[in-house]
Amino acid sequence: MRFIGLDVHQGFCEVAIREEGKTRSAGRVATERAELELFAGSLSQSDEVVMEATGPAMEIARIIKPHVARVVVANAQEVRAISHARVKSDRFDARTLAELLAAGMLEPVWVPDVETSALRRRVARRAALVRQRTRAKNEIHATLSRCLLGRAPVSDLFGKKGRAWLDEQQLGIEESETVAGCLRQIDFLDCEVAQVDQRLSEWAVGSQDAKRLMSIPGVGAGVAVTLMAAIGDISRFSSPRQLVAYLGLDPKVRQSGDEPPRHGRISKRGNAQARSVLVEAAWIAMRQPGPLRAFGERIRVRKGAPVAAVAVARKLTCLCWQLLTKEEDYAFARPSHVRRKLRNLELDTGAARLPTRHNGQRISSSTAERAAERELTEHAETTYKRLIADWKASGPAKTGAGATHGRAPSTPSKRQATRQAPAQTPAL
Numbered sequence: 074m075r076f077i078g079l080d081v082h083q084g085f086c087e088v089a090i091r092e093e094g095k096t097r098s099a100g101r102v103a104t105e106r107a108e109l110e111l112f113a114g115s116l117s118q119s120d121e122v123v124m125e126a127t128g129p130a131m132e133i134a135r136i137i138k139p140h141v142a143r144v145v146v147a148n149a150q151e152v153r154a155i156s157h158a159r160v161k162s163d164r165f166d167a168r169t170l171a172e173l174l175a176a177g178m179l180e181p182v183w184v185p186d187v188e189t190s191a192l193r194r195r196v197a198r199r200a201a202l203v204r205q206r207t208r209a210k211n212e213i214h215a216t217l218s219r220c221l222l223g224r225a226p227v228s229d230l231f232g233k234k235g236r237a238w239l240d241e242q243q244l245g246i247e248e249s250e251t252v253a254g255c256l257r258q259i260d261f262l263d264c265e266v267a268q269v270d271q272r273l274s275e276w277a278v279g280s281q282d283a284k285r286l287m288s289i290p291g292v293g294a295g296v297a298v299t300l301m302a303a304i305g306d307i308s309r310f311s312s313p314r315q316l317v318a319y320l321g322l323d324p325k326v327r328q329s330g331d332e333p334p335r336h337g338r339i340s341k342r343g344n345a346q347a348r349s350v351l352v353e354a355a356w357i358a359m360r361q362p363g364p365l366r367a368f369g370e371r372i373r374v375r376k377g378a379p380v381a382a383v384a385v386a387r388k389l390t391c392l393c394w395q396l397l398t399k400e401e402d403y404a405f406a407r408p409s410h411v412r413r414k415l416r417n418l419e420l421d422t423g424a425a426r427l428p429t430r431h432n433g434q435r436i437s438s439s440t441a442e443r444a445a446e447r448e449l450t451e452h453a454e455t456t457y458k459r460l461i462a463d464w465k466a467s468g469p470a471k472t473g474a475g476a477t478h479g480r481a482p483s484t485p486s487k488r489q490a491t492r493q494a495p496a497q498t499p500a501l
């Protein structure tokens with residue numbers, strides 16, 4: 074068996090081979106499809122290949138994978154943390170990768186399929202377009218501030234009334250050119266974002282998993298698509314905790330010796346965009362009746378609203394894992410809200426609007442339906458609060474890491490007392 078390390082660059086890949094306990098350099102391969110296919114054909118089915126997760130690494134892995142036993146795409150941060158090399162060269166990096174793979178010290182990164190990769194690219198491109206549009210809008214606000222015009226008297230400066238107000242302002246020639254140029258950029262970026270949104274909506278309409286996530290309060294089409302692009306195949310996460318850690322919502326833990334562990338801020342590793350949309354969805358879920366609002370309120374009283382929003386985002390992540398794994402919708406979903414979300418999703422794909430009167434399923438909700446749904450969700454919220462109150466009243470004393478250091482509970486808990494009590498005399 075050979076272990077082959079590839080140090081991937083834009084123009085070439087440095088190759089190193091470890092075989093029979095010895096590592097040697099094997100030249101370079103051009104980062105071109107024809108050259109890479111020729112290189113992959115020269116490998117044997119028992120070889121294992123490793124490379125860092127850089128730009129073209131995923132496509133290179135797909136080309137090589139059918140020709141070898143295993144392809145490992147390693148996290149670049151983990152590789153740097155393990156090697157701690159004082160020497161930095163392409164040849165040395167390739168040799169280090171091969172040696173680390175042979176020693177079994179590298180955890181592979183999941184290589185997404187073609188559909189998931191395309192979805193990720195569209196989501197990332199949409200985020201980039203929105204950032205560009207925000208910069209153009211901020212430039213206009215900065216121009217108004219320089220000209221001492223303050224805030225606009227309209228809610229949307231870039232809507233119809235806002236643009237009419239901009240046209241009435243007396244600005245210098247250079248400032249007018251700045252505002253006009255930024256408005257042209259905003260119009261162009263609006264069209265680009267709309268096209269990407271249509272493609273993402275078309276994908277979401279055909280995805281049952283995305284529709285399933287949209288049954289959660291606060292999770293719309295954009296949040297569901299972003300999460301599905303980050304998660305990919307849910308079966309690669311064996312527990313909700315793994316998904317939470319993958320999205321960087323797990324707290325940092327520091328512990329040494331006899332000292333109790335100290336939990337800090339969240340790790341913020343993984344997909345930052347997915348984590349951001351989860352927090353945005355958490356703020357919305359905390360304003361709607363239901364168990365999620367009760368959970369957020371319980372955390373907010375103790376640690377404040379920002380920490381509560383992150384805690385609810387973590388809870389949403391666990392909920393997403395449960396729904397996707399069990400292939401179920403959210404138990405406390407409001408059907409009228411879900412219908413409206415799905416209908417708006419269909420409209421985003423370019424579907425025709427329905428007439429006012431039609432024989433199909435009712436999209437809009439009646440007053441009685443909304444009242445009944447709200448009553449059910451409020452009942453679920455009350456039930457959750459009662460459950461937490463009972464749990465706090467009858468819960469055992471803290472032991473282990475959560476207990477006070479150097480002290481043990483003086484009396485056994487109810488569960489311990491039950492286990493330690495003598496068995497009752499059997500009835501004759």
